[in-house]
Amino acid sequence: MRNDPSFEEGWKIEMRRGLLEYAVLAIVKRHQEGIHGYGIARELEEKTDGLLEVKEGTLYPILHRLREDRxxxxxxxxxxxxxxxxxxxxxxxxxxxxxxxxxxxxxxxEKLEALSR
Amino acid sequence: MSERNVEDVIGDYVKRTRKVLPKGREAEDLLDDLRNHILDSLADKSEQKPGVSQLELVGEVLKELGDPEDIAREFESTHPEEPATRRRKTIRLVARLVFAIAVVIVAAAVVSSVPLGQQEEPSVDFFTAFIVLMVFAVAEWYVRAWQTRSVD
Structure with missing residues (x-):
């Protein structure tokens, strides 16, 4: 039997990657002198209270991709x-x-909030 | 538990990850990053929990790092294979297949035309020789593929 994620789980997975890339850029921007991968993982966990549920290893392919994209x-x-x-x-x-x-x-x-009002 | 065991655990994790990642410089670079991350995280945890064994701590570190399969999945989704690379791989695979079949046909023709000892008739007909040699070729292909996967 297939064990498909629920609707909201699937939605969360879709949302997470884009937000994760944004969050990584935000963390690196705050550290103008630079920050290493482990530091990014720690900040991501601490500052978001684990909201993005990142397995730390999956952060590195994203860092590589952001690097390739210059x-x-x-x-x-x-x-x-x-x-x-x-x-x-x-x-x-x-x-x-x-x-x-x-x-x-x-x-x-802002627009989504206006929609739900 | 000894430090050696911690190194073994880290080494095993890196090997498992290498197995599921596509081959190449990019993947090796990623493995270096993961190794550095493990060492940093382990040093951090050792400072925070001085009473806990290194082996237990490295278990925690690897759990936080995630399964190698998750890392490979993320790697593949952020590094989609170029169509040109895929085409090159397919061409190489077809070329190998054609070459192997050609070798088997030539070998079967030679074997089926050589008489055995005093007999004038060859000991095996072309079709039987072709089938037997093909079975060997396929078995060799599988063994080689399995050995390549088991390397490391």
Whole structure:
């Protein structure tokens, strides 16, 4: 028997990826000196109270994709716990996309709220 | 529990993840990120919970990291395969198949034309030789595919 997710579960899964990319850009923007993957995962969990239910490992393919899209840049940093690790910083294009998305989200929220009134 | 066991657990997780990710530099880069994340998270947890064993903590870290299959699914959805790459793979597969069949036909023709010992008639007819050699070729194909998957 198939175990399909409920309607709201499916909806949440669809919503989550887009929001996750936005949330990652927001976190990296706040850290102008750069932030590593583990730091992003921690902030995501703490600041959203686990609302996005992110399995930390799934964050890395998203970081790679944002990097390929030139929204994030990477520099290497020495680590006390092992080999050097990547530090992510927002690019100019990443900053532009983040501001555009913020504006779009605010407008969407406003209009959706008006719909439910 | 010893540190060696913690390293084994991390190594096993990385191996399991490598198996389900597509091959390539991008995937290796991702595995390096995951390894760094595990070490960072483990160091953080060791500081927060000094009384808890490293093995227990690494279990927590890997649980938070998620199943390798979830990571591979996310990787595939964020890195869709280019149509050109898919076409190249299909062409390579068809070429291998055609080459294998050609080799089997030539081998079956040779085997079925060579008489055995003092007999004038060949010991096996072409069709039987072709079927037997095809079975060997298919078995070899499967074993090689299985070995490739089991590497690491």
């Amino acid at each position: 929204l994030l840049n990477v520099r290497a940093e020495r680590s006390d716990t092992g080999p050097s690790r990547k530090v992510y910083v927002l690019t100019g294009e990443g900053d532009r996309v983040y501001r555009e998305l913020s504006f779009m989200l605010a407008r969407m929220y």
